[in-house]
Amino acid sequence: MTRPNLALTAALCAGLLWPLTSPATAQEPPPPRPEELQDSDPVPAAEAEGDAPAETAAQEEPAPLTKGLAGPFLAARMATVLNDYRAAARYFSQAVASDPNDLYLQDGALVAQISAGDVERATELAGQIAAQGGGTELSELVRRIDLARHGDWTGLVENLEESGVEPGGENGNLLDGMMRAWALLGAGNASVALESFEEMANARDVAPMVHYHLALARAMVGDYEGAHKLLSDRRIGDNLLGVIARVQILVQLERRDEALALLNDVQGLETEPELVDLREKLQTGEPIAFDLVQTPADGIAQLLLTFASALAANPDPEPLSLIHARLAVRLAPELGAARLTVAQLLQSRNQFDLAEQEFEALRRMGEMRPLAELSRIEALSQAERPDEAESAALTLTAAYPELPQAWIALGDLLRQQQKFSQAVPAYDKALSLLADAQPQEKWFAYYARGIALERAGQFKRAEKDLLAAIEIQPEEPSLLNYLGYSWIDRNKNLDRGLELIRKAVELSPDDGYILDSLAWAYYRLGRYEEAIDPMEKAVASMSSDPVVNDHLGDIYWKVGRQREAEVQWRRALSFEPTESGEVDPERIRAKLDRGLDTVLKEEEASGETAELPDPKAEANAEPSNGD
Template identity: 65%
Template sequence: MAGLALPAAAQQRPAPRPEPTQEGDQQPDATTAQAPEQEPKTPPAPLTFGLAGPYLAARMATVENNFIAAARYFVQAVAHDPEDRFLQDSALVALVSAGDIDRAVKLSDQIATEGAPTEFSGLIQRAELAHSGNWQGLLDSLDTKADGAAPEADLLDGMLSAWALLGAGRAQDALQEFEDLASGTPGVAPMVNYHLALARAMVGDYEGAETLLADPATGAHVLGFTARAEVLTQLDRRDEAVAMLDNIPGLEAEPQLLALRNRIADGEPVSFDVVKTAADGISQVFLTLSTALATSPEPEPLSLIYARLAVWLSPDTAEARLMMAQLLQDRQQFDLAEPEFEALRRMGQMRPVAELGRIDALSRADRRDEAEKAALALTAAYPDLPQAWIAQGDLLRQTEKFEQAIPAYDKAMALLDDAPQEAKWFPLYARGIALERAGQFERAEQDLLAAIELRPDQASLLNYLGYSWIDRNVNLDRGLEMIQKAVELSPDDGYIQDSLAWAYFRLGRFEEAVEPMERAIGTMSQDPLVNDHLGDIYWMVGRHREAEIQWQRALSLKPTDAGDVDPDRIRAKLERGLDAVLAEEKASGHQPQGSAPIEQPQAANAN
């Protein structure tokens, strides 16, 4: 698309989604920081007054994708310098991103009244003209022919112009404009032809619409499938519509398509309503551009702007709401995304694939309560969807509710009974973990072995069973072989290096344990368990001072009794040494599982 660009303050990329962190590894909350006390007569810092303060606050909020705060501060900044075009555009971007489009319209009108409109304020005004149905006003604002520019010079303006012509009752001109735009810009012809198909269907040319939508490059997406099925039904070709929908992979995960398919098959009335008005068509333009930008190698901030405008123009278009919700979710703005997901649920448009992504995103953001509620809602809405039960089991397992996770995995495995074997390895692995942590090792072992049979080269799976065997003093040789293979498959995985080192420790091969444990600490220096393990290994090879340093390091990382590291045991090792602690534990008969070298590994070997 030619022309439109965001101000630099609005072009910050969302931060990469963080991996789940260890409990307690929290970033400090900036809102709780206390400023040092000042003397009563000390003047405040200059940046707290005038333009600089709100501008810097707005920039920081933009970097953090805090659109509501960014909008508030940019509006304050504009009040201090109402002629700054950069600030005006930045305020508009933040307002639209935050969903406050009415205020954005007022600001864009104010900018136009002052005689210095920006390109972005012009976009907002054109969207408002479409929203109010002022088609001639929209055409006048575009004025693509008056200045001698060809309609295809700008993809966005060209499609807005075509839909505005249709809204103004000039159907033939509208269709011709779409055709000229498609032929003049071949690289985007499928995108334009999709809109041409919608326009043809709106004016009753279903044959022409079907010809365009039958091309996979034009219609092979959810809205394209929906439009084509509705068009075929208008042509009384219901059997073709049903067959087309039945051939869509994963149809069962698209409830709106499945419901449409059943209505068509049952002979129920079906109208063409993908677009009902020219405003719906322009909403689809914004949605098309939003989708293209969001799926590009470097997603653009404009994708959220276009999605917001698409929903504003056509609030009942579920695809637009879903796109907006997912873009907000990707930017970690869950409080803004949730109303959109809730709207989809009210519309009966809950999408399993999108909900699974939402559950995962909430979990990664440590919003586990919300994630669990979403998982429960998904299993209630789609009780026959195994992925929903797997997601619920994963959440319960991640929060150490292992007993509760097992029935969820059981339900998933029952639903996967007739599924391809490849689909079963992960739920078997996940259920095996839950069973092992719940103390049901016999069942866990069966699941883990079954999963390994399906995925013999899955490093984390080999590591888990191998470590579990060595931890229990069974199948020692085979367990060690599994862990060694896991290291070969994933040499940079700190957890697997830790497992190999600890397996050597348990087998009394202390010198061999040093190198893999030092590798593990190189990638997991903030993990108290790995630091504790390295301390034990150093002690056993006579490096007592280094062992004490590692134990002190483990304590500094705030281990809790609820985790895998007992801080009281570490303190005892610092006070009396590992040898004394192991002797005391052996004498008392209360030695923690897997914490000591195995005395006679050769006598315990099996398999």
């Protein structure tokens, strides 16, 4: 049975690249209240999602639903729940216009405006909040970023110190403390700034992060030896920007050979444009400056990005992760890693139009990253935007014609759209590029091409690919199921085919699609009694699937349980199957009207045979053994 999804190449991409962030896929909670933003602890997941009792929330701060605010406020809240940041910003702005002194509404507007990318407007609002004599942690953060953007380092230091920043104290705020250290550097107090970084590094849990920024600060003031010593610790700067920093610093120390060796040891170097450019300059002897951090604003941008990455990596992602990433872009528009983080966070929240703006900016900057593009292609496909996904895949293959994963992604998109014959050449190209690769890197491509070939009516070639994939990955349930069912469907290798499907069930006993295949294989072989148990289990695991309910009805009919068969057929119809799907609703109605036996005889007499379900095609399945 077919599972409709996009088969991308997680297994093949493993270890190829290492993105700076891995945003979890989750809806962003409603805007936090001002008191939540002022608390240095993360917002509890239940409270952030609005699961706190309504009575308690009302006692803490009544919802501003008076004086004409109800409509815009409720619309803003709904838009926030749906992650529609543009709409949320519009409605919160309307609410703020009605009550310009309400900090809760102002903070909600700030969250929405920054999330939507309108940081300019958020900066104006933060200034208004300060002029009113108020302020929240978020509004103050926005003001500080604006001071850094304009290079007002003395003003930034004063702002932070007026807030009682204690970078090394018991109540120290790490973000503010490190921002103050960068601001001190900008104000010309280099020795005090470096001492401040070192003081914060005494906290063992955050020492690697602080040491990374200390290394950047030392390099910026010309202390390359000190910076290199700090970055030699592999726990520090273990990301793309950290590698760039180490290479640039080694060059300043006239250790170009070490810098080249460092780059050559990076897995997936060829797919990182910045690293490729650095390697070419090293090989040709071109001058390389330390320009990763040219001003304290660049350092603060990386600081914000560090916090955004940490917040996004939580099981329950903080709503502030996107805000920190957006503010990092505000300070350093050319920082590709920050734009990529913004794009990934927006993509994970189904804000594809906003994400596309960031991906387009990355392309203009020449920083198209294959792993990010593959993730983007998958997200577009899952959002049922196949034209955009296909266009992105074609762009990726054009930019990286030697990258097999790009061709597999293109093949997957074409196959998902049932363009099976067109998908085959894409997989052919991928497998030619993988000719010298390890077997584990090839099984998925063989499997995917085998599916495309089988659906295109080229079963002899498909069989060879599926067998090749099984030889490499003999414990992959969906693969075993696909070939086993294909054989039984063709009345070929019946015993071995059934053996493969049974093994698939053993490996994945709760997979309703594979259980359906086993039951339908028994049905195909006329072993109706044996088909009952796996099909009932399939229905139990996928109770609202019209296909399995229809199948169970057919099986019940064949064992003489006509009344139960009719119940299952009616149940299948209740899920509104369409003629373009795997279940023909008119055929189900014919079975209800005249019985399955009569329908089968009519089909046989007319020379028509009802199509059997396709084998399950979950070609993006992760290997069961973790390989």
